[in-house]
Amino acid sequence: MSELKLYNTLGRNIQNFQSQIPKKVGMYVCGPTVYGPPHLGHVRGPIVFDVLRRFLKYQGYKVRFVRNITDVGHLVGDADEGEDKLQKQAKIEQLEPMEVAQSYTDQYNWAMDQLNVQRPSIEPKASGHIIEQIEMIQTIMDKGFAYEVNGSVYFDVMAYSIEHKYGELSGRNTDDLIAGAGNESRSLEGQDEKKSPNDFALWKRATPEHIMQWTSPWGKGYPGWHIECSAMSAKYLGESFDIHGGGMDLLFPHHECEIAQSKTAHNHQLARYWVHHNMITINGQKMAKSLNNGIKVTELFEGNHSLLSRGFGPKTLRFFVLQAHYRGTLDFSEEALIASEKGMKRLESAIGIIKNLKVSDESTIEIGDVKSAIFDALNDDLNTPIVIAQLFELAKRIQIVNDGKEKINSVIRDEIGQLMNEVYNDILGMPITSNESSNNNLDEIMSLVTDIRTSAKNEKNYALSDLIRDRLRAAGITLMDSKEGTTWKID
RNA sequence: GGUCGGAUGGCCGAGCGGCUAGGCAGAGGUCUGCAAAACCUUCUACACCGGUUCGAAUCCGGUUCCGACCUCCA
16 A cells, blocks of 8 residues: 655645654644634534544554634634624623633534544643643743733744744745735734734733733733644644644644744744645635635534525535545535535445345456555545545446346455445545434334335325325335335435 | 635536546436336536647646635634
């Protein structure tokens, strides 16, 4: 089997993956800011990194997967004038800020469970790591890379730039940033306190009405936008670890700042592989809270949205996401979702007939080529669309055998079953639903009903047979007639 | 304005020098009392203009359009 290769944003090329410690991987992924219900945009990253995590595990790695919860709240855009997001929501809802954060955290985790995204090994909260963040800020200050002004602490990008390259990840240079900064009118709070427009806050002085604030060596305040990830990743994964993941929109400034903070505090690189997934777009535009074009996960599941005529299951959403490569944008539409859903069902119906395939002594089909194509694709920067295409190829071969055009022996049949299970279920994280009903009573009843209908059909009493079919359909059960008899499924 | 990505058939999406994925939709067919489902077969592409090459969707240059980031965001 070939080696895993990943596109590393740090270096902007495909690189062979090698873990720092043999057979162990430390992985940090930026989690949600819990100030609103989960929407479609929140979904792609977790699914992508879940597949990466599952694939690493499949290859025998022990993975420690850390995904944070940002519950401290950051400054919001122009309309909200420096008010803490969580505080703002709290006022609206008349709740404790932590109650709001907890509620959205629960909603987020519920959505992740629905999507079959495995829970992180550790899910640290920013609010629970204020001490670690303060300590890290202090270290950065002690080393001369940060300064205090009026109870706020800023990172000194100029001082950092003497020995380091601020912009190594995002490909920006500080001059361009300054040129760009003056371009539009952005009157961020505290801009004038900074030595350079490039400097970013490590600690922010809190105004009295700020609910979420903590005591620090610089007075009451709250941590800056980027320090939590640096502090918490170091605590749980070490000062240098293997993979740091996140959305492309976090590349700058968030990840760039994390690198600067960690390099100055710890004297070595933060993560060795930076993996960024692209956005889900809607009508070609990214979906974001700030653009107000988001579809909530619950709206998608329930079909309760102007762009949807009905609901779509979490599995469909997961399949939809995995049908595109993680580094490209993925354009959302109901039409595309329907396409994924139908394809997924077709694939799964093929999976469902594997165990019923008639075996011969010999096999006229092989699957070695498909198997190697699948693992080559996974190793090639996690090319899940090709993996899925190969699974369809496998489905095709299953059907050909089922139609009696080719033969299969029990060895190959079991191999197909195992491959499907490993790839589709274990690695892609698509749970294979069993066709067998867990309800024996229902089986008995349906068996009776279909028998009645079959005898009605035999007597050419089509009025009765169609009535049964229509009534069952209304109840959510679809009957399918074939030569072998009538089968049924619950929609 | 700066930095970085894109433009593939009706839609979603792979591919990254020759073998021209895959899914959905469309068309035809098998099956069927009729349906549905399932299965089989099949038609539509590489934004535009040059160049390199025996050969380009794929490499190079230019043009047009689109997006992301530079301000919280997955």
